[in-house]
Amino acid sequence: xxxxxxxxxxxxxxxxxxxxxxxxxxxLQRGGRTHQNDRWPLSKSGWAQWRRFxxxxxxxxxxxxxxxxxxxxxRSAWDSYFKFAFVRNPWDRAVxxxxxxxxxxxxPTFAAFLRSKHMRSMNRRGIEIYAVKGKPIVDxxxxxxxxxxxxxxxxxxxxxxxxxxxxxxxxAFRVDRRHYSAWYDDDGRDLVARxxxxxxxxxxxxFEDR
Numbered sequence: 001x002x003x004x005x006x007x008x009x010x011x012x013x014x015x016x017x018x019x020x021x022x023x024x025x026x027x028l029q030r031g032g033r034t035h036q037n038d039r040w041p042l043s044k045s046g047w048a049q050w051r052r053f054x055x056x057x058x059x060x061x062x063x064x065x066x067x068x069x070x071x072x073x074x075r076s077a078w079d080s081y082f083k084f085a086f087v088r089n090p091w092d093r094a095v096x097x098x099x100x101x102x103x104x105x106x107x108p109t110f111a112a113f114l115r116s117k118h119m120r121s122m123n124r125r126g127i128e129i130y131a132v133k134g135k136p137i138v139d140x141x142x143x144x145x146x147x148x149x150x151x152x153x154x155x156x157x158x159x160x161x162x163x164x165x166x167x168x169x170x171x172a173f174r175v176d177r178r179h180y181s182a183w184y185d186d187d188g189r190d191l192v193a194r195x196x197x198x199x200x201x202x203x204x205x206x207f208e209d210r
Contacts, residue, residue, distance in 0.1 A: 001166045002086065003062055007032030009160055015072070017062045026167055035059075063125040067132045082157060083137070085130035088144035089205045090196040091189065092180040097122055099174040110183045114191055127199040134198055141203065179210040 007016055007027045018035040019027070027034050038060045060072070066085075070078050088096075098113045113119065130138045142150040147166070155164040184192075189207050193200065200206075 001168070003027075004030065004032065005164055005166050007034075009158070013037065015060060017060055017064070019062070030167070063129060065128045066130050066137050067128075070137065082139055084140040084142055084154065085138050086142045086144050086150070087126075087130075087199070087203050087205075089180070089208075090126070090199060091184065091192050091205075091207050093122070093126075094119065094192055095180040095183050096174060098183075099176075111185070111188055114188050119195065123195050126196065127202065131202070134202065136202070143203075179208075181207065181209045 003017065003019060004023055004026050008031045010016055010033055014033075015037045016033055016035050017038050018024075024034045040060055060069075073081075094114065095110070097118060098107075098110055101118050102108055102113065108116070127134070130136050130141065142154070151164045151166065154160075155162070184207075193207070
């Protein structure tokens, strides 16, 4: 959703990653740009990216690791940028991913999803997006739970000239809006705590039982 909202402020030289076709259409409807300048330059690829090339991954994506993204530009340019990332309570994020990844029925149980490859992928696409070896290399970690305030801050910090409005690109798939704690038993809660221990330690998130 954030990639869609920001695309209308981007220029010809900016990197815009590829999204799902329906999200690309939303970009155009809002007067923004679709994906561009997103092919990985071989000269700026590390070993991890070379392995992705072998598997057929040729493009920068929205889940590119921070250390790989930093290779795309000169260090002086990187240091001059205002860099930010959004973080979200891992227990809530897992429930959201369950609805997003398992859209159709019969949906696997949440307990089964917590032990699936999707959760391992979610773990890799968490802290590594904004940190290297557990240390953030962005200027601000925005909290999803404070979305309105964070968007107001970003609009002012980036001098956008108008409020930053987020489309509801994925929220419709979470048909049950109960608090995330409703889906957990003790084993599931502890599993997420172990899996995301580094991120939880860094961001200070806790499990809220409501």
